[in-house]
Amino acid sequence: MHPTDFTLRGAIDALNEGIITSVDLTQAHLDAIAALNPRLNAYITVTGEQALAQARASDARRKEGVAGPLEGVPLAIKDLFCTAGTLTTAGSRILGNFTPPYESTVSANLLRDGAVFLGKANLDEFAMGSSNTTSASGPVENPWSRANDPDTRLVPGGSSGGSAAAVAARLALGATATDTGGSIRQPAAFCGIAGIKPTYGRCSRFGIVAFASSLDQAGPVARTVEDCAILLRSMAGFDPKDSTSADVPVPDFAAACARGVKGLRIGVPKEYRLEGTPPEIEALWEQGLAWLREQGAETVEISLPHTQFALPTYYIVAPAEASSNLARYDGVRFGLRVTEPNSDLRDLYERTRAQGFGAEVRRRILIGTYVLSAGYYDAYYLKAQKIRALIKRDFDEAFGKVDAIVTPATPSAAFGMDEKQDDPVKMYLNDVFTVTANLAGLPGLAVPAGLDAQGLPLGLQVIGRSFDEETVFAVGAAIEQAAGFTALPRLRAGA
Amino acid sequence: MSYTIEGRTGPWEVVIGLEVHAQVTSKAKLFSGAATEFGAAPNSQVSFVDAGFPGMLPVINEECVAQAVRTGLGLKAEIHLWSRFDRKNYFYADLPQGYQISQFAHPIVGTGTVEITLADGSTKQIGITRLHLEQDAGKSLHDQHPSKSFIDLNRSGVALMEIVSEPDMRSPEEAGAYLTKLRQILRYLGTCDGNMDEGSMRADVNVSVRKAGEGFRTRCEVKNVNSIRFVMQAVEAEARRQIEVWEEGGTVDQETRLFDTGRGVTRSMRSKEDAHDYRYFPDPDLPPLVLEADWVESLKASLPELPDERRARYVAMGLSPYDAHVLTLERETAAFFEAVARGRDAKTVANWVTGDFFAALNRTGLGVEESPVSAAGLGELLDLIADKTINGKIAKDVLAIMFETGERPGAIVDARGLRQVVDTGAIEAAIDQVMAANAGKVAEYRSGKDKLFGFFVGQVMKAMQGKGNPALVNEVLKQKLG
Numbered sequence: 019m020h021p022t023d024f025t026l027r028g029a030i031d032a033l034n035e036g037i038i039t040s041v042d043l044t045q046a047h048l049d050a051i052a053a054l055n056p057r058l059n060a061y062i063t064v065t066g067e068q069a070l071a072q073a074r075a076s077d078a079r080r081k082e083g084v085a086g087p088l089e090g091v092p093l094a095i096k097d098l099f100c101t102a103g104t105l106t107t108a109g110s111r112i113l114g115n116f117t118p119p120y121e122s123t124v125s126a127n128l129l130r131d132g133a134v135f136l137g138k139a140n141l142d143e144f145a146m147g148s149s150n151t152t153s154a155s156g157p158v159e160n161p162w163s164r165a166n167d168p169d170t171r172l173v174p175g176g177s178s179g180g181s182a183a184a185v186a187a188r189l190a191l192g193a194t195a196t197d198t199g200g201s202i203r204q205p206a207a208f209c210g211i212a213g214i215k216p217t218y219g220r221c222s223r224f225g226i227v228a229f230a231s232s233l234d235q236a237g238p239v240a241r242t243v244e245d246c247a248i249l250l251r252s253m254a255g256f257d258p259k260d261s262t263s264a265d266v267p268v269p270d271f272a273a274a275c276a277r278g279v280k281g282l283r284i285g286v287p288k289e290y291r292l293e294g295t296p297p298e299i300e301a302l303w304e305q306g307l308a309w310l311r312e313q314g315a316e317t318v319e320i321s322l323p324h325t326q327f328a329l330p331t332y333y334i335v336a337p338a339e340a341s342s343n344l345a346r347y348d349g350v351r352f353g354l355r356v357t358e359p360n361s362d363l364r365d366l367y368e369r370t371r372a373q374g375f376g377a378e379v380r381r382r383i384l385i386g387t388y389v390l391s392a393g394y395y396d397a398y399y400l401k402a403q404k405i406r407a408l409i410k411r412d413f414d415e416a417f418g419k420v421d422a423i424v425t426p427a428t429p430s431a432a433f434g435m436d437e438k439q440d441d442p443v444k445m446y447l448n449d450v451f452t453v454t455a456n457l458a459g460l461p462g463l464a465v466p467a468g469l470d471a472q473g474l475p476l477g478l479q480v481i482g483r484s485f486d487e488e489t490v491f492a493v494g495a496a497i498e499q500a501a502g503f504t505a506l507p508r509l510r511a512g513a
Numbered sequence: 514m515s516y517t518i519e520g521r522t523g524p525w526e527v528v529i530g531l532e533v534h535a536q537v538t539s540k541a542k543l544f545s546g547a548a549t550e551f552g553a554a555p556n557s558q559v560s561f562v563d564a565g566f567p568g569m570l571p572v573i574n575e576e577c578v579a580q581a582v583r584t585g586l587g588l589k590a591e592i593h594l595w596s597r598f599d600r601k602n603y604f605y606a607d608l609p610q611g612y613q614i615s616q617f618a619h620p621i622v623g624t625g626t627v628e629i630t631l632a633d634g635s636t637k638q639i640g641i642t643r644l645h646l647e648q649d650a651g652k653s654l655h656d657q658h659p660s661k662s663f664i665d666l667n668r669s670g671v672a673l674m675e676i677v678s679e680p681d682m683r684s685p686e687e688a689g690a691y692l693t694k695l696r697q698i699l700r701y702l703g704t705c706d707g708n709m710d711e712g713s714m715r716a717d718v719n720v721s722v723r724k725a726g727e728g729f730r731t732r733c734e735v736k737n738v739n740s741i742r743f744v745m746q747a748v749e750a751e752a753r754r755q756i757e758v759w760e761e762g763g764t765v766d767q768e769t770r771l772f773d774t775g776r777g778v779t780r781s782m783r784s785k786e787d788a789h790d791y792r793y794f795p796d797p798d799l800p801p802l803v804l805e806a807d808w809v810e811s812l813k814a815s816l817p818e819l820p821d822e823r824r825a826r827y828v829a830m831g832l833s834p835y836d837a838h839v840l841t842l843e844r845e846t847a848a849f850f851e852a853v854a855r856g857r858d859a860k861t862v863a864n865w866v867t868g869d870f871f872a873a874l875n876r877t878g879l880g881v882e883e884s885p886v887s888a889a890g891l892g893e894l895l896d897l898i899a900d901k902t903i904n905g906k907i908a909k910d911v912l913a914i915m916f917e918t919g920e921r922p923g924a925i926v927d928a929r930g931l932r933q934v935v936d937t938g939a940i941e942a943a944i945d946q947v948m949a950a951n952a953g954k955v956a957e958y959r960s961g962k963d964k965l966f967g968f969f970v971g972q973v974m975k976a977m978q979g980k981g982n983p984a985l986v987n988e989v990l991k992q993k994l995g
Contacts (some may be wrong), residue, residue, distance in 0.1 A: 100568045113567065120561060122568060225568040231797035261799050341796050342600050345611020346565040350664070351537050363606055363662075390602070390792035399794060 020044035020512035022188035026245035027272075028400060029191050033080065033090050040080070040090025044073035044134050047092045050138065051189050052492050054161075058509060060174075060184035062097050062155045064137035072134040079132065088252055094190035095202035096181050097138035098145055099236070099286065100225040101127045104135075109153035111141040112347045112354045112374030119460060122225025123257045123467050124194060124236045131252040136190055136344035140180030143376045144344065145229045147199055148198030148448035152378040154221025160209060160432045161187035161338040161507035171382075172432040172474070173447070175205030182209040188511035191484065192240035194250050196226060198233045199332050200428075200452025203464035206239050207347065207427035207477030210466045210507065212246050212494065213239035215452075217485045218459035220250075223256030224280030224287055228343040230336040231262070235455040239350050242358035243465055243494040247271035254259060266485055274488035280314030280491065285420035289325035290451060302468045304479045306424055322412040325454060327405045329430065332453040333446055334389050334402035340379075341386025347374060412459040414489040417483045422493045427464040427477035441453050443464065451479055461487045465494040466503045475505065516684030518722070518749075520756045525722045527752040528729060530680035530744035531744070533695060536649070536713040537760030543648045544614065548602040551711050555654075555665040562630045563670040565609030570798050576671040578802065579644050580704040581621050584674055587702045587819055588641050590625025592809050596645075597801045599873045607651035607664050608742040615647035615675075619792045621802065627678075627698070628821060629690040630838060639691050640679030649673050668712075674705065680719065680729065685745035692716060692741045693842075697820050703843045713737050716820050718772075720751040722759070730755075731765045735772050736780050736971045747772040751779045763858040771953070823847055836867050845881045851890035857895055864896060870907055873916045885919045894922040902926060904933045904983055906974075937981045940973070941991050943981070947972045948993065958994055971995065 024032060032038045048066045054292040055061050100106045100118035107113045121129070129135075142152045150158040150173060158179040160172040174183040178195035184206035185193050195202040197215035205214030215238045221236040228234060239247035251272065254267040286307060291300070307317045349355035349370030356369035375383070389398035416423065429450055430494060438444045450461050455462035461484075464477040478497055482490035506513070517524035541551055541811060545562035562569040585592050600612040600627065622644035630636050632907050651669035655662050682688045696714060699705040716739075722730035733755070735747045748771065753766045763881045769788075770779040776979040820827075828838035839852045840863060854862040870891060875882060896904045903911065903926055911922050911931065918925075924931055934940060947969060948955050958965040969990055974981050 106567070116567065119568065120566075120568075178746050223568075225572050228798075229569045238549070258556060261572050262797075338794060342612055342792070344565070345602060345604065346609060348604065348606075348611060349604050351564055351609060352566065367604055387792065390794055392790045392792075395794070397793075429700070 022050050022511040025242050028193040039221045040073035040076040044069050044092045047136055048114040054187055057160050058183050060140055060158050060180040060189055061137045062140050065104055066482045069134050069136050076132055078369035086134040089132030091133045092136050093193055094139040094181055094184045094193035095125055095135050096141055096178055096194050098196055098227045100123055101192055102224050109141045111154040117354050123222035124253045128252055139184055139193055140178035143379050145177040145196055146378050148445055150176040151377050158183050161509035162474055163508050173435055178205050179200040180431050180451035182206050185239050186425050186507050187509055192238055196236050197240045198229050199456050203238045203427050203462055204448055206464040207292055208432040210475030211239055211241050212243045212465050214246050214445050214463040216487055218463045221258040221263055222263045224257055224259040230339040243498045244275045246271050247275050247491050269488055271491050274491045277492040279427040279493055279496045282315045283316050283415050283420040284310050284317045285320040285423040286317055287320050287322045289322050290425045295429055298470050302476050303426050306467050306497050313496050324408045326414050327449055327471050328409055328454045331402045331405045334398050337386030338390050338399050342385045344427050381403055406457050413458045416509045422489050425479045425483040427479040431470045431474035431476055461490050461495045463490045464495050467497055468502045469505055518752055526678050526755050528721045529682035529748055532717040533676045534715050534948045535699055536670035537577045538705055539576045541574050542670040543574055543577050546919055549671050553667055560667040563666055576957050581674055583702050584704045585622030586813050586816055587698045588625035590641055591623035593621055593623055593806045596800045598620040598796045599793045599795045603789045607653045614796055616645035616880045620645035627694055629694050639681045642677040644676045644680055647673050668945040685748045688748050689690050689741050689745045701819055705906050709740050715902050716744050718744055718747050720748055722752050722755045731767050733768055735770050737773050743774055750777055832863045835874055836863045838960055839867050851879050869912050886915045890921055895921055903931055907931050907979055933978055933982050934980045940985055943976045944974050944990055944993050
């Protein structure tokens with residue numbers, strides 16, 4: 019067996035049993051990256067020497083009998099997490115030269131637990147996108163391709179496209195990701211892997227380049243639900259440096275994966291039956307519910323009446339916050355600065371920001387600035403906040419009746435790199451099933467559940483109560499087990 | 514008689530409201546752990562949060578919140594147990610995040626009042642609209658290099674309280690009295706050091722004018738005035754400018770102006786048309802600020818005595834309202850007075866502190882806290898008068914020597930032989946000598962020229978080098994002159 023074929027759980031066991039060393043495991047992944055990254059472009063920065071040094075130190079610790087929960091496990095870190103001494107670009111030209119002197123809390127937690135960092139994963143610029151085509155470092159390719167059309171390059175989804183592609187292609191055992199409107203779940207679904215956006219406040223946002231502060235949440239992507247559970251336990255935890263981080267205990271998520279679903283009530287929101295959803299996605303959804311019933315769960319139709327307003331609400335709130343969060347990229351203190359002789363401050367701003375930001379980021383800054391402007395604030399931003407509260411209330415009421423909600427993860431399988439690029443609204447529709455969990459702050463997990471007629475992976479989504487990731491993992495693991503998803507992408511290490 | 518400015522068309526009333534920015538006294542900034550000391554080397558007190566680095570997040574400093582609540586309590590204002598921080602968005606080189614975190618919609622403190630005392634002894638209530646917490650920006654330095662601007666972020670993120678008054682003031686004097694009183698309250702509370710020359714307190718002055726009986730006319734805001742005297746001058750200069758505009762048939766446009774202290778005039782900074790659209794919205798990095806009622810109560814219980822209460826207490830101790838006012842202006846002065854007054858007659862102490870002691874301080878240019886004469890020293894001097902060791906006149910000389918040398922009064926009196934003479938024999942001898950030398954005057958006095966009594970007292974005291982006990986001198990002199 020190729021060392022990159024281990025699951026994260028399997029790798030931890032193998033390391034513990036002395037079957038493999040972290041150095042060998044890390045080297046195998048670095049070799050795979052060297053072979054495949056030129057094509058996939060999943061990593062922006064590969065930190066090979068540092069990774070091997072970390073692996074050696076990890077092996078030494080293990081020899082001394084000191085091993086953290088992730089001791090020696092090689093991971094990819096989305097390039098939105100600041101990593102001390104390592105270039106952190108957020109996929110943007112404007113941070114193209116930015117090396118932070120500090121470590122994000124989430125990545126620091128992983129290092130504390132013994133993880134090895136292979137490098138920084140590609141992403142949509144400032145995490146804005148659903149196809150990983152807006153990165154200043156170029157698009158990421160999905161390691162999967164259509165059976166009858168293997169030459170059309172597909173998107174891995176976004177914004178955590180690099181993280182998902184790297185994990186799917188076996189260029190990392192797992193990866194950090196972030197999710198503002200679906201940026202963990204949609205690429206996980208497109209790449210046939212698992213990914214969870216935990217409850218808002220579960221992971222610290224300190225040191226993560228902000229997109230939309232009230233929606234951003236870090237989470238893991240990995241090849242199994244249990245692997246996600248193991249990673250999330252290390253990533254999560256209260257952080258006094260983030261005022262929105264929650265001071266709640268972090269349970270043993272991996273243990274919850276084995277709980278089973280017997281006696282659970284699973285909600286099926288009728289508003290998620292959208293016109294135009296491909297029949298195979300509808301069918302997969304039904305199949306997923308049937309699997310859960312077979313394992314002893316009860317499925318119940320529920321109503322989330324404000325669902326239809328979620329996407330427009332999201333595309334007001336997120337750009338509004340982004341327009342303010344991205345104001346600090348002004349060419350004054352760090353990052354790109356574009357000036358001409360004798361240019362004044364305004365000129366510096368205009369040139370730096372026009373050249374530093376890509377088209378999608380500029381579009382969202384403009385939308386956000388517009389919806390916060392005097393005269394438009396009440397009609398857009400304030401109204402969106404009210405609808406957001408209603409969407410939250412819908413979920414509160416639903417969770418009075420059910421323990422978890424199951425929906426499709428995405429309205430389609432991965433699409434071609436040149437598709438949907440001409441119409442931003444079409445692109446935004448990718449998030450239709452996922453934005454609600456962000457607006458309500460709830461945990462949402464994507465789990466691979468089957469293939470479409472083209473042989474592309476499709477995922478289901480499990481949404482849970484606030485801070486009840488354990489039930490989400492239990493339901494996700496039950497679907498995973500029943501689905502027996504064993505298909506592999508064409509582009510992968512060792513293939 | 515209310516204040517008006519006489520224009521060509523008759524008298525004009527002036528309407529003034531103040532927005533005071535007061536730097537919160539605290540070791541650390543509002544949302545970061547960086548220090549706040551004044552005068553540190555540029556950019557030496559800056560955290561990554563203050564510099565707006567990617568991924569940095571604000572975390573509220575509890576001490577700054579406590580200081581704002583104390584100030585609200587001191588202004589007899591409503592404390593809002595629920596308040597919220599908003600972002601005020603604009604671009605400037607010394608504003609690292611591209612927004613200022615401020616409490617626009619939901620301030621921590623609501624309406625309150627400040628009582629001011631005017632020169633004629635009358636008092637007036639000035640309404641407080643609100644007090645909110647916000648962070649300061651950095652500083653742009655445009656004079657360090659021929660073609661570059663330098664940025665100092667030491668102030669970036671420092672906690673400010675913006676204290677907004679109602680448009681309740683009607684003269685430069687009232688504006689000055691309000692600022693003085695506000696500063697006094699803040700200093701008593703220890704929530705702002707009030708050092709206007711270091712920028713810890715600055716005022717935006719809103720001015721409009723009107724004819725008697727009218728509603729408010731358009732106001733202009735004179736930004737960033739940094740002394741009480743300049744505020745008073747700016748009010749008058751701006752009021753006169755507006756009167757001229759109205760009287761020439763023009764209209765005053767709402768705008769932001771600056772006070773040119775050199776020329777004593779205000780000039781336009783930006784008009785309403787190019788006013789920023791600040792795009793305020795709730796800061797998603799900060800949950801609403803929720804205070805426990807018990808916590809506010811505990812701050813209230815530990816509040817120091819405020820100037821108004823202290824003044825009332827002094828009046829009850831027998832001081833004149835004027836002395837009570839003067840002694841409570843500065844917390845340090847009041848503390849000094851109380852230290853001297855402990856166990857002594859309050860009124861006598863007040864006379865000495867506000868009289869000779871203040872006069873001496875003024876001559877030396879020192880503040881109470883730097884005075885070479887300690888409260889204990891002055892107290893000892895007053896004890897020497899009370900036990901008749903020296904008389905009042907000698908005491909004035911001793912105080913002067915104490916200021917010069919820093920010596921204790923007892924030592925001065927002993928070393929210089931200033932002890933007052935209470936020996937009747939010595940007094941009689943001096944009187945005899947004076948009467949003998951002035952036989953003609955004695956005859957005049959005895960023939961009814963009573964006014965000469967003072968002359969004899971003076972001569973006797975002179976003969977005794979001022980050390981005669983005044984009461985005894987009087988008494989014996991009266992007997993001898995018969």
